[in-house]
Amino acid sequence: MVEDKLKIAAKAKFMSYLEGKKLRKTPERFAILDKIYSTNDHFDIESLYLSLEEDSYHVSLATVYNTIDLLCECGLVRKHQFGNQQAQYEKVGATINHHHLICTECGKIKEVKDPEFLGYMNSKKYNAFTISYFTLYVYGICNNCLRKIKRSNASDKNKISHIK
Amino acid sequence: MVEDKLKIAAKAKFMSYLEGKKLRKTPERFAILDKIYSTNDHFDIESLYLSLEEDSYHVSLATVYNTIDLLCECGLVRKHQFGNQQAQYEKVGATINHHHLICTECGKIKEVKDPEFLGYMNSKKYNAFTISYFTLYVYGICNNCLRKIKRSNASDKNKISHIK
């Protein structure tokens, strides 16, 4: 399975990162990495914590925060803050070349693959700055919400024309 | 002055937004808008609040939060969450076509104008989604930090070769 290969590669990368920094390879750290690389969705700390609890694997919240930081630092996990309070995370893997469509009405986030964009960005250079990665957030209104808005506008108009 | 024109236009837009939504035109709301459109930098709620206090203009934090929300909704202010806890904001104005270079070492944020990018993005369409705007965050390492890292790597090497 492609999934498994990715996970194995991630573990290897994490391992050599920890070794390089002379940090310890605790079971908690690898359990968290494993969990993250077993799902495809965005997640927040709370839901990651709960999903580990569901597997009867207990780690403290502090450890989840600590481990996520390490994973972000070594490039295995990406942090997002889409506008709400809690940070969202996602594994860095096959879907590296995608951006996020964020509906400003309902807050839903949709991922969109766009390999062309990656090519476009790779040609870019910035003064006095070495790029490691980038994230594009596209804000707008999803069709679902657009329909709702149109409907409510229409009924507003009816109301007004009635009053007049 | 270009600056003043932008501010006047912003006030007019806010006014008609408030009227359209049947919200009240309170002095607090316009004082906050005025303050925001008098500066060019990113800011957070706390610093906006303090900068109003410095002018001996007191508004409660709750009102600042409330007003910023309105300004975001009507497209006069943009909210960013660059990875730290508190949200950053910026006025939407002349510099609409820029992105943000974020140094993952020191956290400093640099704005970069890139009109070409705007053109590229305007040609983009996404399924079942109506774009209102987008933000590109470019993460990497600024030259300042790069130099520091290189220096410390070099001294690490020296240390090791000494020990050996």
Next chain:
DNA sequence: TTTACTGCAAATATTTTGCAATATC
């Protein structure tokens, strides 16, 4: 006059920190 808005303080939510116990190296 009506009721939306403000200010304040308390509540909530998220993340960070201190410290004793534990487990890795």
Next chain:
DNA sequence: GATATTGCAAAATATTTGCAGTAAA
């Protein structure tokens, strides 16, 4: 055995909420 890491609880931080008083329409 030395010390980095964990878990827990408390602290810190950022934002939201409830409510009584005030002011815009």
